[in-house]
Amino acid sequence: MKPNSTHKSHVTTLSPYQYLGGKAVTSKLCSVLDIDEYQDLADIFNIPRGTVSTWHSRETTPFEIAIRSHLATGVSLRWLLLNEGEAFPHMVTSDTEVTSSVLTLPYYQLKSGRLTTLPALSFDPILLKQAAIDPLLLMALQTSTTTLIIDKSDNLPISGSYLISIDNLMSINDIQRLPANQLVLHYGQSSIAIAQDDIKIIGKIILSIDHV
Template sequence: MTISQPEIKTFNYTGGKDFTTRLLTVTGASNLSKLAQLIGVPRTTIATSHRRDMIQHEIIVRICLVTEASLRYLTLDEGERFKKTEKSSIKTLLIEKRLNRNLETKGHIPLNLIPLEEYNLEESSTTVVEQKSSFFFVNTLETNTTLGKYLIDIDSSLSINHLYLLLDKNW
């Protein structure tokens, strides 16, 4: 007994530089090294795709599952980056980077809001700050600095410490 089914033909995938550019766009990574670090693959894997007109199917599946990006957009460069739905859990948050003691806008990052909800953060009051290839999610509504646990970075050594403001306003 045979099954009568039409042949499933191969798609004309668009790989190479176009593919890696779409990955950068969907993930919000600023360069190929940061993309490799973000998705946990060697830089050479991304570089090979970039130079040899290839696509990495496993990477596409992972990115689509995490970001809800369009599979057609990533593989075929067709349609929108993200499916437009009324109730999408994917939002774009502003990324800022610390330069000369100031925060400067670097770009945007698409992000699933479920992790924000788990930490009681809201999209409208959360800013993403990038520092040394790390992303920090900052609640901009929290302005009371008199008492609490703080992430402290001294010479690239990170620690979480309980700090409080002394009466004479010194730490």
């Protein structure tokens, strides 16, 4: 009895693509990661600095780095490696960008009361599936041990952890509301009572992601 050939598969020859290499790719990576120097790529991807120079001199296509960038940021491989289409197709044009599988937020580090800009943070929006929040109102803040997701629309202090500004210097503090528009700010083991008008609420922390 002959085997059923109804669902026989057909092998199709796939011609090679003309991939970009060298600075054509690294320039795109720098753009996506919001960095100015080619050698900064070595720090971000934890590779020797000489590797980036080798890509340039040999017009090498860094496929593994491209895939890593795609998985982390959602950047289109077709745009990155073939210069076709858009870097982030179907994204919302804003500081905060959303695709069906990646949420990209403006990312900061708090140093001496000031926000320092970091490369944008991308993660799976499933982490916020329980929060009915417009992603365009979110920001991310790096601390020494965690990454905090902050809802900038929640700027009326009731109870919780908030990013606040006092005398134009920012900090993360636990806050508890008291009667007559008074607030209790917790500083480590200490607490003080202040008037609500004495501080500015930047946003409320809605998610804390521990660093691995």
